[in-house]
Amino acid sequence: MERVDPLTIPAKGLRDWSEPIAFAAMIVALVIAPFFAYPLFLIQALCFALFACAFNLLIGYVGLLSFGHALFFGWASYLAAHAAKVWGFPPELAILTGTATAAALGLVAGALAIRRQGIYFAMITLALAQMMYFFALQAKFTGGEDGIQAVPRGKLFGLINLADQMTMYAFVVVVFLAGFLLIHRIIHSPFGEVLKAIRENESRAISLGYKTDRYKLVAFVLSATLAGVAGATKAIAFQIASLTDVHWTMSGEVVLMTLVGGLGTVFGPVVGAFVIVAMQNYLSTLEQWVTVIQGVIFVLCVLLFRRGIIGEIAHALRVRL
Amino acid sequence: MFEIFGVPSQALFGQLLLGLINGSFYALLSLGLAVIFGMLNIINFAHGAQYMLGAFTAFFLLQYVGLGYWSSLIVAPIIVGFTGILIERFFLQWLYKLDHLYGLLLTFGLALIIEGVFRKYFGSSGLPYQMPEQLLGGQNLGFMFLPNYRAWVVAFSLAVCLTTWFVIERTKLGSYLRAATENPTLVRAFGINVPRMITLTYGFGVGLAALAGVMAAPIYNVSPQMGADLIIVVFAVVVIGGMGSIMGAIVTGFGLGVIEGLTKVFFPEASNTVIFVIMAIVLLIRPAGLFGRRA
Numbered sequence: 001m002e003r004v005d006p007l008t009i010p011a012k013g014l015r016d017w018s019e020p021i022a023f024a025a026m027i028v029a030l031v032i033a034p035f036f037a038y039p040l041f042l043i044q045a046l047c048f049a050l051f052a053c054a055f056n057l058l059i060g061y062v063g064l065l066s067f068g069h070a071l072f073f074g075w076a077s078y079l080a081a082h083a084a085k086v087w088g089f090p091p092e093l094a095i096l097t098g099t100a101t102a103a104a105l106g107l108v109a110g111a112l113a114i115r116r117q118g119i120y121f122a123m124i125t126l127a128l129a130q131m132m133y134f135f136a137l138q139a140k141f142t143g144g145e146d147g148i149q150a151v152p153r154g155k156l157f158g159l160i161n162l163a164d165q166m167t168m169y170a171f172v173v174v175v176f177l178a179g180f181l182l183i184h185r186i187i188h189s190p191f192g193e194v195l196k197a198i199r200e201n202e203s204r205a206i207s208l209g210y211k212t213d214r215y216k217l218v219a220f221v222l223s224a225t226l227a228g229v230a231g232a233t234k235a236i237a238f239q240i241a242s243l244t245d246v247h248w249t250m251s252g253e254v255v256l257m258t259l260v261g262g263l264g265t266v267f268g269p270v271v272g273a274f275v276i277v278a279m280q281n282y283l284s285t286l287e288q289w290v291t292v293i294q295g296v297i298f299v300l301c302v303l304l305f306r307r308g309i310i311g312e313i314a315h316a317l318r319v320r321l
Numbered sequence: 322m323f324e325i326f327g328v329p330s331q332a333l334f335g336q337l338l339l340g341l342i343n344g345s346f347y348a349l350l351s352l353g354l355a356v357i358f359g360m361l362n363i364i365n366f367a368h369g370a371q372y373m374l375g376a377f378t379a380f381f382l383l384q385y386v387g388l389g390y391w392s393s394l395i396v397a398p399i400i401v402g403f404t405g406i407l408i409e410r411f412f413l414q415w416l417y418k419l420d421h422l423y424g425l426l427l428t429f430g431l432a433l434i435i436e437g438v439f440r441k442y443f444g445s446s447g448l449p450y451q452m453p454e455q456l457l458g459g460q461n462l463g464f465m466f467l468p469n470y471r472a473w474v475v476a477f478s479l480a481v482c483l484t485t486w487f488v489i490e491r492t493k494l495g496s497y498l499r500a501a502t503e504n505p506t507l508v509r510a511f512g513i514n515v516p517r518m519i520t521l522t523y524g525f526g527v528g529l530a531a532l533a534g535v536m537a538a539p540i541y542n543v544s545p546q547m548g549a550d551l552i553i554v555v556f557a558v559v560v561i562g563g564m565g566s567i568m569g570a571i572v573t574g575f576g577l578g579v580i581e582g583l584t585k586v587f588f589p590e591a592s593n594t595v596i597f598v599i600m601a602i603v604l605l606i607r608p609a610g611l612f613g614r615r616a
Contacts, residue, residue, distance in 0.1 A: 065422045112601055112605070115604050115608040116560070118421055118422075119358075119422070119425065120560055122364070122425055123364065123557070123560050124600070126553055126556060127553060127554075127556055127597050127600055128600075130550075130553045130597065131594045131598070134594050135594070138593075252429060255426065255429075259426065288440050291433050291436070292434050292438055294430075295429075295430040295431065295434035296430070296434060298426060298430025298433065299430040299431060302416070302423050302427040303412065303427070306419075
């Protein structure tokens, strides 16, 4: 993979502060955003932002392109919706149920997919996701074409009523930030350094004694789990789980979000998710053209704009974002 | 008519034949993917869209130019192959120095564009395409009724696949191709125009997809989505077979089609997923694929 590392010649002072400054800016933006935009739009964008960050953990830091991340996002949303609606779980337990499902699926899919490298990895994840799409289509509890509708939002810890839009928004912000900081922690840990070593040169990492398959599998499960958190939260917030979220187009969308924002940047996936979700909302009158526009963005990004929005900014300012 | 394992022979052999037909499409498509990957190091995600383009081109040729099936069989792959050449010249040629993944992402974008445009203008429902008169009807073989057209599709696909294998593995042109796959710089040093060869290879691979599309048109309806789900199955076929061998792609394609057909008879619920399950099993037992070499 062509490295788009913005850190060629770092300006020392700015480099140390760029990430905290960007993080503070993001917090401020999240606090004032509800005054300018619909809470539901923000909730949707934040769920996808977490999804894209989870996906980016694999492509950006281990160099693995998963083309089947809808599998974890969608199945987590099904199980969360089912737990909340049929089993009557409170929202936090419903989300945990969905997340655990995604983690388990991630373990199985990851163990299979890491047996092949590069381009095959992408095809295997895509194929496995398609298989589970057919299961979702045929299984009874998923409701087939209808999906699981009218999922109750419930009371968080039995205390906080999530029916209120602003409360829900606050809850999603907390979930998103927890996931975001966890990913940040992972990529800056010794474990994360090994992941980057695998991305740069897997054979050398092996020769240094690292069991790279194990590292890749753990990274895959972490990514799947966090994608599951995003999917489960989205199911509770939007009170629906449907086939859209397990279809391969969803896997493609999360790739697009990350690519637009910047592969391998910390803030890129967040920005990319907001851009794509905003585009889908504002261009929804164009219906079928949305797919075509997404395709055009893919082509333009790959040909002219491989660093993505945040990657370009970071490159121009010579900082790491 | 008689029964085998409690299944009427007509149903069993009918599904087997359908499996062989799907298998021909898997074989033609995975063959094209393997040839393209060999030369360009790109997984062509637009392959399904180009298969669909083949079917639509045949439909347009009949509708507006009056060219029938037999002419379309030759003309449509050439037209679609030519659009492939344009795609290679305008887009793909800039990606060869980059990671494989960018080729996948770019062709995925192209697939979204092509399929999106066709869905916009032709909706999701399929358009019917007339079967050629000469192949209407069928033969009663005693144990089953064999529609002529279906027999033709299987036979012709097999012939195209074997010809491709012969050209690549047994002729001078093929040896240039294989040499350029191994070491393009060295082959260029011998005065062979490798970039042109790459362009034509992509055009040829795309043409194969379009050919499959033309043959599929009279069996399935011509619809914008016809290639989208198919390409994912073909990816699984490619993972199972491994892209190292041309014959491997052909055998795996036909074989998996037959297995899928049999699954439809004995365990219909799993017919959509059986190929993916086989893929998972192959990954556990032979991670490099049945015919693949360990990378």
